[in-house]
Amino acid sequence: MADAPDLPCCSNESDVADTSLLGVRGYRGYWVGQGAPWGQPSARPADWDLLTQIPAEWR
Structure with a gap:
């Protein structure tokens, strides 16, 4: 949902854009690479x- 709140941990809400495992891992890798900061x-x-x-x- 476009108006759904972000998750407090990674500031990301899973949605229809997460159509592949590669995409999910890519975002997670970016988040972890930034130090896994919490939103x-x-x-x-x-x-x-x-x-x-x-x-x-x-991972």
Whole structure:
């Protein structure tokens, strides 16, 4: 949805543009390459860990 709020973690909302695994991995790679910054840092749980959230096969 065009008016859907962004996710607090990566500031991205999955939509119809995510038509391929390559596209999703490309965005995720860009996000991680930037240091995986949260769009809303105050929403990040204290024990959040990128490596446990994204399984190896999805990195």
